[in-house]
Amino acid sequence: MxxxxxxxxxxxxxxxxxxxxxxxxxxxxxxxxxxxxxxxxMHSLNVSYISWCLARRFRCDARAAARAGLLHDFFLYDFRDKQPTRELQAFYHPKVAAYNSTNHFNISEKEANAILSHMFPLGPLPTSKEAWLITCADKICATMELFQLHIALAKPGRVKISAA
Known part of the structure; x- marks a missing residue:
């Protein structure tokens, strides 16, 4: 691809x-x-880009915001399927995404904590400015996507993904 x-x-x-x-x-x-x-x-790319832009604007760690924003939903299963735990998806997937990201990309503790807390208020309280930015960007992107409004990188023609 x-x-x-x-x-x-x-x-x-x-x-x-x-x-x-x-x-x-x-x-x-x-x-x-x-x-x-x-x-x-595409959702993850949108969250990443908006988090990165906000982090630059507010003089935060833009690298951590971009990378954690991109990895915040790094889980490879359909969330509508039955989970191996009784936890609700809102609580379960940040743990899986943080685990996958840590093992696959060797992310920083700040990035892992941002991923773990991105579902606030349904999960833990964000502990860094970057985590707050990702939490907000995720809510903004989800809302825009649900209403099918094009934002950030999702504008037609800006990103193309094809099989390789």
């Missing part, structure tokens, strides 16, 4: 997340629906 990103997307952002975007396992997120017509891949 190849990913082509339009030239008008900030190259600095792409440099921060390129290794994740090019990862074979991460690309599998494109096979899962997230909010109606959005894939989990």
């Amino acid at each position: 190849d990913i082509t990103v339009s030239e008008d997307i900030d190259s600095e952002f792409l440099e921060v997340v390129r290794d994740i975007l090019e990862d074979r396992e991460f690309k599998k997120l494109n096979c899962f629906r997230q909010h109606l017509k959005t894939t989990r891949f």
Whole structure:
């Protein structure tokens, strides 16, 4: 699967997340629906980009915000299927995403904590500015995607994903 990103997307952002975007396992997120017509891949990319923009604006750790935003939903199962635990999806998937991200990408503690808390108030209280930004960006993106409004990188033609 190849990913082509339009030239008008900030190259600095792409440099921060390129290794994740090019990862074979991460690309599998494109096979899962997230909010109606959005894939989990595109949702994660939207959250990442908005988190990165906000972090730069508020002089936070933009790298951590972009990477944790991209990995916040890094779980490779359909959330509508029965889970191996009795936990609700809202509580379960951040743990799986943090576990997968830590093992697959060797993320920082700040990034792992941001992933674990991104479902606040349904999960733990975010403990860093970057975690708060990801939590907010996730809510913004989910709302926009549910209403099928194009935001950030989801604008038609900005990102193309094809099988390779």
